[in-house]
Amino acid sequence: MLIRIAAIFLTTIISINIHSTVYAKDEETNLGRLMWSAFSCATYAELSGSKDEQARLFLIGYNAGKAFLEGVKNGTISEAQAQKAPIGVLMNLGGPSIDFMVGAIFKSSSNNAYDSVVKKNEYGVLLEPSKWVTDDKLKNARAENKYHNSNCELIQ
Numbered sequence: 001m002l003i004r005i006a007a008i009f010l011t012t013i014i015s016i017n018i019h020s021t022v023y024a025k026d027e028e029t030n031l032g033r034l035m036w037s038a039f040s041c042a043t044y045a046e047l048s049g050s051k052d053e054q055a056r057l058f059l060i061g062y063n064a065g066k067a068f069l070e071g072v073k074n075g076t077i078s079e080a081q082a083q084k085a086p087i088g089v090l091m092n093l094g095g096p097s098i099d100f101m102v103g104a105i106f107k108s109s110s111n112n113a114y115d116s117v118v119k120k121n122e123y124g125v126l127l128e129p130s131k132w133v134t135d136d137k138l139k140n141a142r143a144e145n146k147y148h149n150s151n152c153e154l155i156q
Contacts, residue, residue, distance in 0.1 A: 031068035031077070032085025034155070035061045041108050041152035043113035047143030053152075061109075061154055065102035073098070090114060117142045 001030030038061030045053040068085070072093070082092070092104040118133045120126055133139050148151075 002128065006012050010146065029073065030084050031064045032082065032089040035068055035102070035105060036086045036109050037061075037066035037150070037152075038064060038155050039109035040113040041150055041155055042149060043110040044117070044143045044147035044152060046112070047117055048147060050117055050147075056150065057155060058106075062102060065105060066098055069093075069098045069101055078122065113146070117146055 039055045042054045042057035072082050088108045089105050095101045
């Protein structure tokens, strides 16, 4: 009985520590990475026919992007933290407004995701145009696979 109580106590302590660790990591989320991933996943959802999921992920990406770019602009996101964003984000940090930059990043991310479904093989190698995926059912299946392998359902 005493061993059982000790095991329950130990399990409770471990789960509290795990929850604290996960929460701490949530606070360190790189909004630039979140934006890029959400936009990529929105493209996978769109290609697989999940319009509601596409809209949900796009909104997450848009809001993360605005927060990221505003933070970079006003200095609440350090240069070191900003540099941890994907290269596709960093290459699009110029323009007349934050919305313009978010739009450019969305286009870059969605083009990259689309190409990974339609124009590249499973290893990421660009295919000859004659071998691009044109069959809608195959596109759908490949997009669903990318969605699941990218853990898109975890983006909140």
